[in-house]
Amino acid sequence: MAISKVCVIGSGVMGSGIAAHVANAGVPVLLLDIVKDGPDRSAIARGAIDRMLKADPAPFMSSAAAKLVTPGNLEDDLAQIAECDWIIEAVVENLDIKKTLYEKLEGVRKPGSIVSSNTSTMPLAILTAGRSEGFQRDFLITHFFNPPRYLRLLELVAGPKTRADAVAEIDAFADYKLGKGVVRCKDTPGFIANRIGTYWIQAAVNEAMDLGLSVEAADALASKPMGIPKTGVFGLIDLVGLDLMPLIAKSMAMTLPKGDDFLRISRTPPLFQKMIAEGFTGRKGKGGFYRLNEKRQKLAIDLKAGDYHPAGKVKLEAIERAGRSLKVLATDASTEGEYVKRVLVQTLGYVASLVPEISDDITAVDEAMRLGYNWTYGPFELIDQLGADWLAEQLGDKAPAILKQASGGFYKVDGGTLHALALDGSYKPVVRKDGVLLLADVKRAGKPLLKNGSAALWDIGDGVVCFEFTAKMNSLDGDVLKLLGETVAFVQMKGLKGLVVYNEGSNFTVGANLGLALFAANIALWPAIEELVAGGQAAYKALKYAPFPVVGAPANMALGGGCEILLHCDHVQAHAESYIGLVEVGVGIIPGWGGCKELLARQFAEKRRPQGPMPPIAKVFETISTAQVSRSAALAKELGYLRASDGITMNRDRLLADAKAAVLEMAKNYTPPAPPEFRLPGPTAKVAMDMAVDGFRQQGKATPHDETVSKKLSTVLSGGDTDVTEILSEDDLLTLERTAFMQLAKTPQTLARMEHMLSTGKPLRN
Incomplete structure (x- = not known):
């Protein structure tokens, strides 16, 4: 059964985000939630769509995608589920609510439609207990990561009764249509990414507090040097919400096997409890470990005193000494080196102990962390950088047996092909999916x-x-x-x-x-x-x-x-x-390698454009002058x-x-394109564009140098000293581009913009 329509039940942050991303793939989506009292009984789902249209980062890739999502409610529109091939449950993590919903689905869904839950805290066996054989055959867990559009991981969990073709169909749809890296997981607590990620966050927080590091220093270490996103650990908690951390820890404690090392390190410091109580839960609250003051200056919390101070960029000598070597950083004789060592030894030792419990395949574990947490390297790739023998030595008697098997590395290249260590101690080629070329x-x-x-x-x-x-x-x-x-x-x-x-x-x-x-x-x-x-x-x-x-x-x-x-x-x-x-205008120049010419040629070739030369010129002028x-x-x-x-x-x-x-x-019957010819209005078009720029300048929307740059751009796009009776060649336009580029490059204002961009990464408004 091809998936041509999807239903998402639950229009919270995750459910609505999943619906948006399915729509991004060009597939119609029915988004359902509970009934809202009042004239619009589907207001909850409709409100979710409206919020996503204003959100940044945007869940939708285009306004056209948003039109593919139809809001509804679970009373009036329940019957429409029969039209859907895949039904995704994304309601609150409450077993009773989920079971009640599944009972309703049994009565309305069409035979063979696939049902999945977005849960990451409830075992599949518990979710399907008491359901019919047919429901259990069609049921699986599809765990998306937030935000669903941007994080590529999809953890896929099948039950013992789930039919193989249902798993294959969701795998293929998520891969090709949704762009997901699909990782098949075992039905274990937290699956792969959150099991590891939750432990890593807890270990990184604990060690920062125990060693007396500032949040800025901890984030500087637990980020790029470890191949982790620049948010680091405290920045990541601010992003997901500090108030979620105790809830996640409680959920993990309820489901993890006795003796799991997470239970040993799990703790919620009094400072965190105080921050949650006062609403300092992160970006969604008053701020968190980082916040902005009334002057929009970034502040960071002191983990000991609990008050805020100006957050500055920290320059750590240990990072400078290590260069690009993680091993050198982890063995640096400093507090910073000790922090990196402790976090890595605990986290990577924990990961090594989880194989084969969470997966029989180390490549799946690495893939999950790269795609779910945006790590540059997976845990086993990190162990290879440090050395399995070194890690085993640090862990002592607690070293998992797999580290002894990996003394030659978890990965190696043999005959030009990447191989990974298997559980039997042999190395097997890393096999890509059909149609993947890296x-x-x-x-x-x-x-x-x-x-x-x-x-x-x-x-x-x-x-x-x-x-x-x-x-x-x-x-x-x-x-x-x-x-x-x-x-x-x-x-x-x-x-x-x-x-x-x-x-x-x-x-x-x-x-x-x-x-x-x-x-x-x-x-x-x-x-x-x-x-x-x-x-x-x-x-x-x-x-x-x-x-x-x-x-x-x-x-x-x-x-x-x-x-x-x-x-x-x-x-x-x-x-x-x-x-x-x-x-280019952000650094005080204009496109000089044919960008003006090519964009202009495309607009003139647009069949649906209004008649006359000005509409395409004005469109290109707007696009380039505003650096869209x-x-x-x-x-x-x-x-x-x-x-x-x-x-x-x-x-x-x-x-x-x-x-x-x-x-x-294209090579089957290829001929190069014909060179474009341009008929441009010249000074008359330039005057019109320059008048618009003058207006923006008077309104305070354009700076003096914005005006200078835009007027050079208008010279190029209008064709310079020409009129519509003359034909300009591609080379004529390139000459205009080159001339304008060089004139601007010689101005002090452009040099100032370039220097500012290089030093701050932000455009200078001069």
């Missing part, structure tokens, strides 16, 4: 075809190659442009089928290397800067007109020059979470950064394979 696997198995300090070219099979950015934050520089030119010649010379531009970094690219540009500007190397601009224009133009298809495959941020390279690709296969934009960034791939289509025909992949692990498939399909 560049990391390609790189283990071979060497690059071309390479320099900022980019590399890889053979991904079937006559297709992959161009990868490799500089810090995948920034773009002269080396990237140089290798891009060499790549076009190489693919043509070898007679290959096509090219994918893709990488597996945190972001596709944050754009041009601003530090290099600022350095050159500060010593007045203007010819070098102009050469870089011209080089980028030439490289991107060569890519656009190459005699083979080029597919861009971005994920996360694709800004500035990263957006421009996508604009020059024949096709873009974007991950759903792609944040694409031309943001799409908050999803779907919104990138609305902004014109992606075409209607460009593809969207929900699961990032499938992005490279989808992009490669697009190349192979």
Whole structure:
């Protein structure tokens, strides 16, 4: 049975978020909750949808997705459940309420429809006790993580009677449609991620208090140095809510087996009880371990005194000494090193003791923590960084037996293939799902075809190659442009089928290397800067007109020059979470690598646009001058950064394979695009745009330098000294871009913006 309609019951934060994400996949959703007294009996579910439309981060990827969610209530609309193929229960964690609901579902759902619970605290066996054989065959647990749109983990738990095809169908739907990394879990307390995550949080909090560390110092250590998100531990508690911590601990205590180490370390300090009582529960309350004062200054709580002080960035010498070595940090002879050692030894020792209780597969455990808690490395990957023998030595008599088996590491590469330690002590190849192609696997198995300090070219099979950015934050520089030119010649010379531009970094690219540009500007190397601009224009133009298809495959941020390279690709296969934009005005310049020209050409080609040259020009002017960034791939289509025909992949692990498939399909009958021609109004259009900027300036919505930058942009988009009777070529527009870029780059205000962005990460409003 294909899943063509879904019902979510319970419109709280989790239930509504799940409904929104199913709608993001283009699937209609019925969102039900209890009846609300009054004229709108479905007001609770409807209110949840309204809140999500205003929420930030947004649960919906587009307004079109929101229209796929239909609100209802459990009395008037219960019969509509019969239309649904998958029914997701996301009500409060109360067994009696769940059982009453399941009894109602038995009477209305259609045969074969799949029912699942989003619980993470109740065993499946208890949930299905007393239900019919048919219900038990169709029932499983699907544990989403909050927020469902952004956290990729889905823990899937089947019961002894759950039919295999129901499990397979939900697995496939969650994988392909929802973009989830599906981890099959055993029916144990907290499953995998929360079992480990709850222990880690408790251990990290305990040791910070025992060692007298500040919350800032603890978060500086229990974050990037350990491969954990920058929230750290106290920031994470603020995010999820301090008031939830005692409830989670109580739930775990009720379900964990006797003697579990979490029961030993679990505690709620008096300070935490006081904070909860006074409403300092985190971001949803008055603040938590961190809060803002009336001047919007960030404060942090003193874990001993209980009062707040200004929170500043902490610079810890132990982190500086360790560099990138976790082992060096964990063995540093300082309080900070001792903290890292204690947290890691306890947490990783606990994880090692849970196999095979929670999973027979260490890769599943690592996957759960990477996708559910956004750890860069899973627990067993962290053990490999420290050494299993070292960890066993720290644990002494408490060391789990699996650590002795892993003296050679939990992972190793053999014959170019990644292998993982199995429970029998052997190493088995890590097998990817069908249709998953990872560049990391390609790189283990071979060497690059071309390479320099900022980019590399890889053979991904079937006559297709992959161009990868490799500089810090995948920034773009002269080396990237140089290798891009060499790549076009190489693919043509070898007679290959096509090219994918893709990488597996945190972001596709944050754009041009601003530090290099600022350095050159500060010593007045203007010819070098102009050469870089011209080089980028030439490289991107060569890519656009190459005699083979080029597919861009971005994920996360694709800004500035990263957006421009996508604009020059024949096709873009974007991950759903792609944040694409031309943001150059924030640093006082305009797009200089063809971004203005390409966006303008797309707007003129838009068949549904109003007649005349001004509407497309005005649209592009608004997009670039306000530095609009799409908050999803779907919104990138609305902004014109992606075409209607460009593809969207929900699961990032499938992005490279989808992009490669697009190349192979296009290669069957490929011809390069025809060069665009432009008929632009010239000064008359520029006057109209400049008048709009003057208005914003007078209203205080634009700064003096905003006005300067926008008026250079209006010169480019209007075509300069021309009129609609003249035909401008692509090169004419590129010359206008380059000229305006260089004029702005030489202004003190632009240099100030660049310097401010590099030092603070925020735009300067000068």
